[in-house]
Amino acid sequence: MIITQKKPIEEVMAMVGDAKTVAILGCGSCATACQTGGEAQVGELKATLEAAGKTVVGTAVADYCCMALGVKGKMRPMVAANPDCIICMSCGDGVQCAAKNAGAIPVYPSNNTMFLGEAVRFGVWEEACHFCGECVLGQTGAICPISQCAKSLVNGPCGGQKNGKCEVNPENDCAWIKIYERLSATNQLDKLTKTREDKGYESVAYPRTITLRGKK
Amino acid sequence: MSILKDALESGKFGVTAEMAPPKGYDFSEQMEAAELLAGKVHAVNVTDMQSASLKASGLGLCIKLKQAGVEPIIQITGRDRNRMAIMGDILSAASFGIDTMLALTGDHPVVGDCKESKPVYDLDSVGILKMLSKMEETNCDCGGNEIAGGAPKFYKGAAVTPLYEPLFLQVNKLRQKVENGAMYVQTQGIFDLDTFKRFLEFVDKAGIKTHIMAGIIPLKSAGMAKYMNDNVPGIAVPQDMIDRLAAAAEEGKATGVKGLPGKLGIEMAAEMIAKIKDEKLCDGVHIMAIGAEKNVPVILDKAGIAI
Numbered sequence: 103m104i105i106t107q108k109k110p111i112e113e114v115m116a117m118v119g120d121a122k123t124v125a126i127l128g129c130g131s132c133a134t135a136c137q138t139g140g141e142a143q144v145g146e147l148k149a150t151l152e153a154a155g156k157t158v159v160g161t162a163v164a165d166y167c168c169m170a171l172g173v174k175g176k177m178r179p180m181v182a183a184n185p186d187c188i189i190c191m192s193c194g195d196g197v198q199c200a201a202k203n204a205g206a207i208p209v210y211p212s213n214n215t216m217f218l219g220e221a222v223r224f225g226v227w228e229e230a231c232h233f234c235g236e237c238v239l240g241q242t243g244a245i246c247p248i249s250q251c252a253k254s255l256v257n258g259p260c261g262g263q264k265n266g267k268c269e270v271n272p273e274n275d276c277a278w279i280k281i282y283e284r285l286s287a288t289n290q291l292d293k294l295t296k297t298r299e300d301k302g303y304e305s306v307a308y309p310r311t312i313t314l315r316g317k318k
Numbered sequence: 319m320s321i322l323k324d325a326l327e328s329g330k331f332g333v334t335a336e337m338a339p340p341k342g343y344d345f346s347e348q349m350e351a352a353e354l355l356a357g358k359v360h361a362v363n364v365t366d367m368q369s370a371s372l373k374a375s376g377l378g379l380c381i382k383l384k385q386a387g388v389e390p391i392i393q394i395t396g397r398d399r400n401r402m403a404i405m406g407d408i409l410s411a412a413s414f415g416i417d418t419m420l421a422l423t424g425d426h427p428v429v430g431d432c433k434e435s436k437p438v439y440d441l442d443s444v445g446i447l448k449m450l451s452k453m454e455e456t457n458c459d460c461g462g463n464e465i466a467g468g469a470p471k472f473y474k475g476a477a478v479t480p481l482y483e484p485l486f487l488q489v490n491k492l493r494q495k496v497e498n499g500a501m502y503v504q505t506q507g508i509f510d511l512d513t514f515k516r517f518l519e520f521v522d523k524a525g526i527k528t529h530i531m532a533g534i535i536p537l538k539s540a541g542m543a544k545y546m547n548d549n550v551p552g553i554a555v556p557q558d559m560i561d562r563l564a565a566a567a568e569e570g571k572a573t574g575v576k577g578l579p580g581k582l583g584i585e586m587a588a589e590m591i592a593k594i595k596d597e598k599l600c601d602g603v604h605i606m607a608i609g610a611e612k613n614v615p616v617i618l619d620k621a622g623i624a625i
Contacts, residue, residue: 252426253437257444258491260423261479261506264551270426282487294490297497300445 103220104132104193105227106139106213111150114189117210121186124156127177127200128163129192135221138213139167139191147189147212159183167196174203181205217249235306241293243284250277256301258294320418320473321389322361325602325625326502326529331595332602333625334391334504334531335614336363337383339374345382351611352388358615360625361389361418363504363604370397370430377407381414391475392416395424400440401449401460408450412470420475420504421446421495443476444494450474451499476500478530479552480508480517489517489524496528503528504604506552507535509559511593518599530600534591536607536617537583540564559586584613588620595623 118124126144133139141163148158160180164173167190177200180188187208190200194215201209217229232249238256239246248254252270259278262269266279285291326332335355337348355362362383364376380390392411394404408419423442427435441449449460453469456462476495482488492503508514514532521530535553537543540563543555563579570578591603603623605614618624 252428253423253439253442255423255439255442257442257494259487260442261477261482261488262425262429262551266483269551270428278487279484282484291486294487295493297494300441300448303440 103135103218103227104195105216105219105229106133106136106193107216108138108143109212109214114147114210114212115154118151118156118187118189122157123159123183123185124151125160125180125183125185125188126151126158126162127167127173127180127188127190127192127196128161129167129190129196130163130165131167133167133192133196133213134163136227137225139163139196143191147191159185164192164196167192167199170199170202173199177203181207233306234301235310236301238298238301241296241298242281243288243290243293245277245281245284247277247281250274250280256298320361322391322418322502323473325360330360330602330625331623332502332529332531333359333618333623334361334363334602334604335359335611336365336604336606337379337611338365338368338609339376339379341371341373343374345374345379348379349382349386352383352386354612354615356386356388358618358625359388359605360602361391363391363393363420366393366395366422366424367398367430368393368425370425370427370432370435372430372432377411380411380416384414384416389418390416391418391420393420393422394446395422396439396441396443396446397424397427398435398438400438401445404441404446405449405453405460408453408472409465409470412472417471418473418475419450420477421450421500422477444491444498447474447476447495447500448498473501474499475502475504477505478503479506481506481513481552481554485517485520489520489526492521492528493524493526496526500528502531502601504531505533507533507546507550507606508590508594509535509553509555511590511599513554514599529602531602531604532590532594532600534587534603534605534617536587536605536610536613537563537579538610539579539583540567562586580610580613584617585620588617591617591621591623595621 128144129139144161151158160183162176164176188204189210189212190197191212197211218231219227219229222228229249234248252268263276266276268274268276364379366376367373380392383390421443427437454471457465457469459465478492479488540560543560546553547555566578566582607614
C-alpha cells in the first residue's frame with residue numbers, strides 16, 4: 103500500500119488561496135486505509151473549506167485515484183462544474199492522474215506521499231520497499247536491505263549498530279542482524295556467504311513505463 | 319610502490335596514524351603534526367569527513383602530506399560520492415603519487431553536522447573495493463570504458479569492528495572485503511586483548527588471509543572513555559581502565575599537576591601496542607589519536623617501536 107500523511111491544513115489553504123469554488127476528489131484505496139482521503143476525510147476537508155468561506159461545488163471518491171479510466175469518469179461532474187481548483191486527497195500518483203483529467207483547472211494535493219509499506223496494526227504503517235527494480239528478497243530472508251537499512255547496504259551491515267539498533271535511528275533494528283537471524287532460522291546462512299552481483303542503477307532511470315501490450 | 323604494502327608484505331610491524339582535515343582551509347595544524355609523524359609511521363590515514371562531520375576533502379590533505387614526505391592513505395567512503403565521483407578522485411589521487419587507500423561505507427549524514435545532506439551509498443565498502451579491483455584488472459572505468467594510459471594500482475584496505483554481535487556478520491563482510499581486494503584491514507579501537515584474540519581466531523577459522531592492523535585509541539580522560547562506550551559502536555573500554563583514568567584525574571587535582579589522565583592514556587596505549595607486538599597478535603597497529611597526533615611519536619617511543 104502507498105502510505106500517505108495529511109499535509110498541514112495551512113499548507114492546503116495556502117494552495118487554495120483566493121479560489122472561491124473548490125471540488126474535492128478522495129481515493130477509495132490506500133488513502134482511505136491511511137485515513138487521508140476516504141469519505142470521512144473528504145467530508146472533514148469540505149467542512150473546513152466551507153468554514154473558510156469557500157463553496158465546495160462537488161466531491162467524489164474514486165475507487166483508485168491511480169486508475170486513469172476510473173478517475174476520468176468520477177471527475178466528469180466536478181470538472182463540468184468548473185471550480186477554481188480541485189483538491190485531490192490521494193497519493194502523489196493520484197494527484198497527477200487527476201490533473202490529467204482536469205483540463206485547465208488546477209489540482210492540488212492534500213497529502214504527502216511517504217512510502218510503500220504495510221499496516222502493521224490499525225493506524226500504524228511501516229516502510230517496506232523502495233521500488234529498486236531488482237528485488238533481492240530471495241537472498242535476504244524476505245527482509246529488504248534497501249528499505250530496512252538506512253544506508254541501503256547490499257553486502258552486509260556497516261559497523262554502526264549498537265545492541266542491534268541502527269546508528270541512524272536507535273528505535274530501528276539493524277536490518278542486517280534481522281536478515282542474519284531470519285536466514286539462521288531458515289537454515290540458509292550460506293546465502294550470506296555467496297558473492298552478490300553489484301546493484302546497478304541503469305535500470306531505474308525514471309520515469310519508467312511498463313506495458314503488457316507489446317512495444318510502446 | 320605503497321610504503322605500507324612494502325612494510326606489511328616484508329613482514330615488518332606496520333604502523334599507521336590518522337589525521338582529519340580541518341573544517342576550514344588552513345591546514346597548518348595538520349602539517350605541523352605531519353612533521354612530527356614523518357619517519358615514525360609508515361603512512362597516515364586521511365579521514366573522509368568522519369562522523370559525517372563536514373571537513374575539507376581528504377584528497378587535498380593527502381596531496382599536502384605527500385608533498386611534505388608523509389605517505390597518505392586516502393580514505394574513501396560511499397556516503398557522499400557515487401561510483402563516478404569515487405573513481406574520479408582515485409584517478410586524481412594517483413596523479414599525485416598517492417597509492418594507498420582505505421574503503422569505508424561511511425557514517426550516515428543524519429549522525430553528522432550537515433543533516434540535510436543527501437546520503438549517496440551508490441557503493442558500500444565492498445562495492446568500492448570491487449570497483450577498484452576490476453578497474454585495475456581491466457584498465458577500464460566503472461562503465462567499462464578504457465582508461466587512457468591504463469588504471470593506477472592502489473594498495474587497498476578496509477576496516478573491521480572486532481567487538482560485534484553476531485561476529486559472523488562482521489567477519490563475513492570482512493571476507494567479502496578481502497575477496498574483493500582489501501589487502502590490509504584496520505580495526506576499530508581495541509581495549510581488551512581477549513576480545514581481540516577471539517576475533518582473530520574467528521577470522522583465522524574463516525580462512526581469511528589479510529594483514530590486520532589493531533586500532534589503538536589513546537584515551538584522554540575517564541569522561542572520553544565513558545562517552546565512547548555509550549556512543550561509539552564497537553568500542554568497550556574496560557571499567558578498570560576508566561577507574562585508573564579517574565584516579566589519575568583525582569591525583570592531578572590533589573597535587574596540582576595537570577594532564578595526568580592524558581599521560582596515563584599514552585602509557586596505556588603504548589603498553590597495548592607493545593603487548594600486541596610482543597605476542598605477535600597481528601601485523602601492525604593503526605593509531606587514532608583524534609586530534610592529538612603529536613602524541614603518536616611519544617606513544618611509539620614508549621612502546622619501543624621504530625619503523
